Amino acid sequence: MNKDALIAIRRDLHKIPELGFQEHKTQKYLLDYIHSLPNERLEVKTWRTGIFVKVHGTNPRKMIAYRTDIDGLPIEEKTGLSFQSEHPGLMHACGHDFHMTIALGVLTHFAYHPIQDDLLFIFQPAEEGPGGAEPMLNSEIMQQWMPDMITALHIAPELPVGTIGMKPGLLFANTSELFIDLTGKGGHAAFPHTTHDMVVAACSLVTQLQSIVSRNIDPLDSAVITIGKIASGTIQNIIADHARLEGTIRTFSVESMEKVKKRIEDMVKGIEIGYQCKAEIDWGSMYYQVWNDEALSKEFMEFVQNETEIQLHVCKEAMTGEDFGYMLAKIPGFMFWLGVDSPYGLHHAKLSPNEQAIFKAVDLICQYFEWKGNK
């Protein structure tokens, strides 16, 4: 597939970011493109806003899958790019426009040059939330088209183009979203003693939460509690009767996740008593850790080193989450980081990955699938 066409696709997709399970324009764009490919070997099925494409092999013994996520994030883009997001308040700030373009590049190659084994391309909605991988995995379509192995990638702004980052075993953390609503009693700013101020309660809770990682988690284990958003109050001279905290929890072990949640519950009970309010906790969506199959990962890493010009960087595990972890819990496979060399990181309004990385990834995956799918 020619490079200009791939860049055009990436830029088209970049303009139309949509939130999880609302990826209607994105799905249409992807379907229009997929239907423009030679269709003798392709079987296409939709699932909610997602898509499955099976490429029938010439002598199939197994099915190899490639998964891309397709949703954007609620961030106002500040890149100033000529093709920046046309959807106010939404941006592809986690690279899913890259992931989709790479999937289409690889799919195009195999639509024209099939291999022996079957390939399955999975265009999955709602990775950023509430999570599309688990329900997609349990869908009737995927139960019928259960692959023998599965792969995916994620862009890595901190790695140079031409490199990938990977390790066998744990790659990404267990995650849980966290939403806490505090309801007290509002009133006049001049009469605080007649109120139960939820700004003060929320601030105290955020400060207390910081002690969980430092005082309840084994220092040799790792955890993160981030409150990314606090909403409370209406104006400077009214005491707020409600506050909402929104955050996320990350842990490397399943046990630590349980421990963190128990401590949060205890602290929230303490806030109820101490600040005379009612509290509700909602854990939102949870993602299972991304665990790379040891044998397949090592084989892929050797392949990269011996058969390609890509530089392999053996990385550490990261506190990012990915619902691809659910697929890896059922299907042997792996995920890797793709170097895209951006001064701004993931989830940043100025994230601007280098488009040259798209070609590197398409070539790498095509080479690997050709090798693996003709063995």
Ligand SMILES: CC(=O)N[C@@H](CCC[C@H](N)C(=O)O)C(=O)O
């Ligand atoms: C790769 C990446 O950035 N993934 C997201 C996944 C979000 C999971 C969920 N919405 C949460 O916030 O816990 C990440 O933030 O790591």
